[in-house]
Amino acid sequence: MKTSPTPPGKALICAPLPPEYDRESGSRRIFHMIEFLLEAGWTVAFVCENAPPDSRHLRLLRQRGVATLVGFDGPFADLVEGGDFDLAVFAFWYIADRYADVVRRVSPRTRIVVESVDLHWLRGARQILGGRNGEQGSLDADYGGDLVAELNAYAKADAVFTVSEKEAGLVNDIVGDPALALSVPDCDETPRSTVPFKDRQGVLFVGNFRHTPNVDAIQFLSEEILPLLPSRIRSKHPLWIVGNGLEDPITDLVQGCPGIRIVGWVPFVEPYLHQARASIVPLRFGAGTKRKLIQSLLAGTPSVTTPIGIEGMEVTDGKHLLVGDDARSLAEAIERLLTDEELWSALASAGRRRMLRYHSRSGARARFLEAIQLLLSRPSKTQEAVSDLDTGGREHREVELSAFRRAVERAIPNDTSALVVSKGDPELIDIPIRRARHFPLADNGGYAGYHPKDSRAAVHHLSEAREDAEYLVLPPSSWWWLDYYEGFAHHLGSRHERVWADDACVIYRLHPRSSPGVKAVPAAAGSPKVHASPGGMVSRTPR
Known part of the structure; x- marks a missing residue:
């Protein structure tokens, strides 16, 4: 997972208690995340449900420049509204279940992360079904209610952080989104003993x-x-x-x-x-x-x-x-x-x-910041819920749709076929005199309803779909593919010709790159010059 550097932003960390790093592991993990953000130049605010009077752990945060708040009542919504946060991290699913909707409502652009610490549904099932002391337990309605709430909290988030690849895989398999959960390992700096x-x-x-x-x-x-x-x-x-x-x-x-x-x-x-x-x-x-x-x-x-x-x-x-x-x-x-x-x-x-x-601390810090950068390269689910393109109202959507269609019409000849990377938005494939379909494709030719598991799966989907398509189109909402699916991005760059890239979309011709001596088909007239960032994202070169 490699991404191009992102400027420091503003982060909100929400937890049940102060980060008691010297008392329990989950709090130590949250404390490390706050340290990593501060070291990277971020502005951080911390909110918890409860705290002892004059908490020394909150006092330490304030000494490090972190604004703190106890309680999720009225002042919390005011903090979110005025904070202009890029990121909100909720420690444990039940804190997200209670308060993430406030962030979604007040600050739609803020990306929401659920820091799982561990998967409670997994731990609970093992405890109940373990059959210790000669007694075989069974899962009941109370367990089922917590299971549903936990999985819903994960599915609603823009990302879920887990402590291991195994737990990330479990979350992704259950919610049907291979890009949702990201593994960020625990770390420590315990020195080696010199006692023989x-x-x-x-x-x-x-x-x-x-x-x-x-x-x-x-x-x-x-x-x-x-x-x-x-x-x-x-x-x-x-x-x-x-x-x-x-x-x-x-x-x-x-x-x-x-x-x-x-x-x-x-x-x-x-x-x-x-x-x-x-x-x-x-x-x-x-x-x-x-x-x-x-x-x-x-x-x-x-x-x-x-x-x-x-x-x-x-x-x-x-x-x-x-x-x-x-x-x-x-x-x-x-x-x-x-x-x-x-x-x-x-x-x-x-x-x-x-x-x-x-x-190691350095390894965990790098992985955490990479995960944050990847998350910020995607729109929040609040923004996606409006549409694959929209960032604020129907009028703005029409402007972006028009720019998207103009780019497609300039780069792709009439009566040709194209695949559009999307989440099933019908307006993205409504392009005059061109045959457009969603990507990835289901067997019936419609939107598959999920993202590929990894780069290999993405390339496989493309190799099957390109038999009936001549172009691949990526609107801005899908540019995160080029960061997350690094192998897929490399495949596109090495095997297919990019014929268009601007603020409206990126387009590849789905044919092998031209061999020496064979004239390549040029981009449409007026196409802007573009370059790719280290992470694979594209941006317009100033004229």
């Missing part, structure tokens, strides 16, 4: 214990995994539990379990990561990627986890960490890490290298 194997002691479990999967993991760990470890191991290597929300009745789950030490919330987890010989992430359900695992591997502390724990991460069992799928295999993996120095050293090095490759 022989000087380390204990097993560490870090988590936000207001999060149900982590509470279940404590119970699983204390009741089923730890009892399988030999007593000599447990006496030498206690289990340290560190994290937010470690209060009654959660602590009751481990009362009376030997070798467990409750720490609770700490401002920095690094001292514990650097001293522990191993970390454990015994999740039985959940979604998203696990920051606790990223931090542990970055620290050079080998980890044991479950298939759920490594979901969405580019890691391999036995190469970067150890994975077990039941209590016995997890206990055996813990014992191996605590006693096998050669294995421990290999995993410590390989795990850190892997995290630096996929979860």
Whole structure:
């Protein structure tokens, strides 16, 4: 995903609570996004539903130049109306479900992003259907209602950000739009420990214990995994539990379990990561990627986890960490890490290298800004809802339609056929004395109703459709194709001749480029000179 640079703009970030980056992973992710925008020169405002009095996290934002507001009542609409925001990011689907319509109504041009953090419907289904403790659950109407609301919030957005390619693919498959969800990885900067194997002691479990999967993991760990470890191991290597929300009745789950030490919330987890010989992430359900695992591997502390724990991460069992799928295999993996120095050293090095490759701050920042730039190259869904061309009222639409048709009539000869990249707008194919159809095409010759999955699919669609068409026309609302489908854009540029490009449309002749010695058919008389930007977008060259 590469796009041409976009000038810094104005962003609105909306969340349930202040970005408590030192308490839970989702807030840390939002805080990083705010930092990335500020570093790129953006102006940022932050709004949350609730906040403790004199929140130190809001105070930190204000010190960094971020305007803050608590509550989504009247002042929120005033902020949106006067803010001229290019972008509004809603942390979690339910915040978008409650308040995104205000942004759509007051500021139609603002692009709306839902930051999923993790897919709640996926996590909820796994929790209910997991069949733990001998009880097989079933999904009910309450779950169904939340599922519908979550998917609707995603479908209404201009983009959805996910923590992994897997979750982006799930969203795109369900909503039928392969360009909607974009993967932006979590990142961290945990330094590597300098403490050697022989000087380390204990097993560490870090988590936000207001999060149900982590509470279940404590119970699983204390009741089923730890009892399988030999007593000599447990006496030498206690289990340290560190994290937010470690209060009654959660602590009751481990009362009376030997070798467990409750720490609770700490401002920095690094001292514990650097001293522990191993970390454990015994999740039985959940979604998203696990920051606790990223931090542990970055620290050079080998980890044991479950298939759920490594979901969405580019890691391999036995190469970067150890994975077990039941209590016995997890206990055996813990014992191996605590006693096998050669294995421990290999995993410590390989795990850190892997995290630096996929979860570095610089990499996540670049991916986030690329996603923002791609999003801004498309119209908002509010603008698309008016029409594929319109940006403000019927009169303006007629002006743009006239310019579009004039360009097509000048570039494409009479009685020839053309494909128009669109979302089914009938006025875009209403071109006198020319046969125009929507692209992509359905089997019946009408609009297919979806975008191609990727560049390969886009090229395949074109190769099939060009048998009955001589030109491909891209109105401005479809120019994002040239950024998102990079391979498709390269195919057009290398295989077909661009005969027109201005503010009204871009047109390609669907025939192979002329060979040396063969005279190419020139663009229509009066066609403006054009150039392509690095991202593939076109713009008019001043005369």
